[in-house]
Amino acid sequence: MPGEFALIDRIRARARSRVDVLLGIGDDAAILRVPAGHDLVVTSDTLVSGVHFPAQTAPTDIGWKALAVNLSDLAAMAATPAWCTLALTLPDADADADWVDAFLDGFLELAERHDVALVGGDTTRGPLSITVTAHGFVPEGQALRRDGAHAGDEVWVTGSIGDAAGALAQWRARGPSSAKLRHRLDRPTPRIAVGLALRGIATAGIDLSDGLAADLGHVLAASSVGARIDLGRLPTSRTLADHFEQAQRWPLQLSGGDDYELCFTAPASAAFAIEQALAACDVTGTVVGQLVAEPGLRFTTPEGEDYVPAAAGFQHFQGVH
Amino acid sequence: MPGEFALIDRIRARARSRVDVLLGIGDDAAILRVPAGHDLVVTSDTLVSGVHFPAQTAPTDIGWKALAVNLSDLAAMAATPAWCTLALTLPDADADADWVDAFLDGFLELAERHDVALVGGDTTRGPLSITVTAHGFVPEGQALRRDGAHAGDEVWVTGSIGDAAGALAQWRARGPSSAKLRHRLDRPTPRIAVGLALRGIATAGIDLSDGLAADLGHVLAASSVGARIDLGRLPTSRTLADHFEQAQRWPLQLSGGDDYELCFTAPASAAFAIEQALAACDVTGTVVGQLVAEPGLRFTTPEGEDYVPAAAGFQHFQGVH
Numbered sequence: 001m002p003g004e005f006a007l008i009d010r011i012r013a014r015a016r017s018r019v020d021v022l023l024g025i026g027d028d029a030a031i032l033r034v035p036a037g038h039d040l041v042v043t044s045d046t047l048v049s050g051v052h053f054p055a056q057t058a059p060t061d062i063g064w065k066a067l068a069v070n071l072s073d074l075a076a077m078a079a080t081p082a083w084c085t086l087a088l089t090l091p092d093a094d095a096d097a098d099w100v101d102a103f104l105d106g107f108l109e110l111a112e113r114h115d116v117a118l119v120g121g122d123t124t125r126g127p128l129s130i131t132v133t134a135h136g137f138v139p140e141g142q143a144l145r146r147d148g149a150h151a152g153d154e155v156w157v158t159g160s161i162g163d164a165a166g167a168l169a170q171w172r173a174r175g176p177s178s179a180k181l182r183h184r185l186d187r188p189t190p191r192i193a194v195g196l197a198l199r200g201i202a203t204a205g206i207d208l209s210d211g212l213a214a215d216l217g218h219v220l221a222a223s224s225v226g227a228r229i230d231l232g233r234l235p236t237s238r239t240l241a242d243h244f245e246q247a248q249r250w251p252l253q254l255s256g257g258d259d260y261e262l263c264f265t266a267p268a269s270a271a272f273a274i275e276q277a278l279a280a281c282d283v284t285g286t287v288v289g290q291l292v293a294e295p296g297l298r299f300t301t302p303e304g305e306d307y308v309p310a311a312a313g314f315q316h317f318q319g320v321h
Numbered sequence: 322m323p324g325e326f327a328l329i330d331r332i333r334a335r336a337r338s339r340v341d342v343l344l345g346i347g348d349d350a351a352i353l354r355v356p357a358g359h360d361l362v363v364t365s366d367t368l369v370s371g372v373h374f375p376a377q378t379a380p381t382d383i384g385w386k387a388l389a390v391n392l393s394d395l396a397a398m399a400a401t402p403a404w405c406t407l408a409l410t411l412p413d414a415d416a417d418a419d420w421v422d423a424f425l426d427g428f429l430e431l432a433e434r435h436d437v438a439l440v441g442g443d444t445t446r447g448p449l450s451i452t453v454t455a456h457g458f459v460p461e462g463q464a465l466r467r468d469g470a471h472a473g474d475e476v477w478v479t480g481s482i483g484d485a486a487g488a489l490a491q492w493r494a495r496g497p498s499s500a501k502l503r504h505r506l507d508r509p510t511p512r513i514a515v516g517l518a519l520r521g522i523a524t525a526g527i528d529l530s531d532g533l534a535a536d537l538g539h540v541l542a543a544s545s546v547g548a549r550i551d552l553g554r555l556p557t558s559r560t561l562a563d564h565f566e567q568a569q570r571w572p573l574q575l576s577g578g579d580d581y582e583l584c585f586t587a588p589a590s591a592a593f594a595i596e597q598a599l600a601a602c603d604v605t606g607t608v609v610g611q612l613v614a615e616p617g618l619r620f621t622t623p624e625g626e627d628y629v630p631a632a633a634g635f636q637h638f639q640g641v642h
């Protein structure tokens with residue numbers, strides 16, 4: 001079992017750098033340079049074993065996901081990712097070195113894809129948990145926030161939603177499972193390019209980590225508006241439709257999290273610009289409803305009936321043991 | 322038991338802000354502005370219950386310490402603290418709200434003292450653990466690093482060392498204990514003012530979290546020098562001397578951590594400037610030895626004999642259960 005310093009050396013040897021990293025891993029702190037005319041965007045997210053991922057999840061997937069959920073937050077702010085720190089708490093185990101190598105395989109594969117430098121962090125002994133703090137830039141004043149939405153704006157969702165929750169439901173049921181759905185749960189794709197393309201177009205945005213109902217609810221609260229969502233328009237993957245009937249899918253799509261798609265709002269006049277922007281990113285986008293002045297979030301079935309989703313947004317605390 | 326969002330609201334309601342926080346807690350990420358002409362300094366440290374503090378430690382002290390260990394890293398870089406994020410993993414317990422309030426009492430008391438804004442983070446369910454990421458500034462190029470020390474420089478230590486390790490030794494022995502020593506363990510003082518005062522004077526610096534032997538060892542490795550330390554000059558509090566004989570104290574001072582004093586190096590010609598700078602901060606400083614060209618860290622007793630400390634720097638992994 002390597003000690004703390006050996007573990008840090010192991011991580012340091014594989015960490016990539018960037019020209020704006022004046023000093024990376026190996027001192028009391030990192031020294032970084034934010035480009036002139038840009039604001040710094042910072043987010044921290046923790047993954048706990050058995051809560052945010054099944055304990056049996058492959059370490060490579062855990063590494064990927066630990067960074068992905070943070071990059072997804074940067075995407076939702078329309079920020080360009082730059083740096084991250086990694087606080088890794090590992091149980092006392094003989095397999096540390098192998099585990100860390102596999103973890104870094106996934107973590108650094110995603111970091112490489114988005115030119116993110118790992119600049120510091122901490123390694124400690126304890127129950128498995130990972131906290132990543134990710135840093136990005138936006139040109140001053142151009143961040144995409146939750147509080148800029150207006151009544152009349154359309155509500156967009158990228159990609160398809162419900163797949164990750166579907167995988168979790170299959171895993172919990174211990175019955176047949178779909179590798180495609182499980183891939184969505186284990187290897188979420190942060191929508192970085194979409195976030196950047198939405199600068200100056202979208203009025204508000206958020207990433208879908210807790211499910212559409214809870215996450216869109218945050219945008220509505222921050223922007224003091226309401227919304228009506230048409231369940232018939234929820235973007236649904238063929239795989240999800242193959243494995244779950246419509247009535248089973250809605251709870252997954254509204255109250256299940258972990259898809260890490262973006263939900264954003266924009267006036268109808270921006271629809272063409274958005275379609276072009278999304279096409280350039282090779283990502284689909286769907287208008288699922290509209291913002292209204294009256295507070296509250298209402299869902300309507302294709303038959304025109306109201307639909308009330310199960311309590312949303314607390315699934316992390318229910319655990320995935 | 323409040324849910325995750327209620328917990329975040331609880332924290333958000335008490336978090337202070339600053340003018341350079343354009344957007345704090347409550348969006349996907351914080352938006353921050355680094356002042357022109359300054360570099361950003363970033364550090365992350367995790368505290369795990371039963372590893373970094375006894376499980377019975379008061380939540381107020383845990384809150385203080387979780388921020389203090391991070392601010393200490395900024396001090397060691399000569400950075401001015403500005404912002405932090407807090408990733409709080411709490412066990413499933415009915416007392417969450419009270420615990421979090423007490424935790425925030427300590428955390429925010431220290432944050433207030435150093436004008437640090439809590440700008441974001443995460444709350445999750447799991448075994449008690451806290452990761453703080455702290456951000457500060459230095460004028461471009463003026464950070465205090467580990468790699469600037471030269472042979473001939475004097476080695477300085479602020480305040481006194483060994484007190485926190487003494488408290489831990491007493492706690493482990495379950496015998497008589499000193500409240501003063503325990504206070505040093507539970508409420509470390511990050512040497513922020515000292516770090517700032519050393520800009521342009523000290524050649525290298527580090528904070529003493531793992532003990533003088535391990536931490537000074539990092540400076541020596543980074544700067545490719547060696548050192549000879551005179552054990553008779555180690556700054557020792559009257560309380561530590563009252564509770565531990567000299568031969569017991571050295572292991573505490575060399576291999577015990579958690580004092581969070583600064584260790585720094587400077588040419589002898591800077592001694593007067595350093596004494597003035599420290600006096601202005603109302604902190605004592607002691608020259609404990611000198612850097613030499615030959616690699617290696619040697620300790621000498623007052624009788625002129627070599628002294629070999631126990632293996633240092635891995636005490637976090639031994640745990641304080």
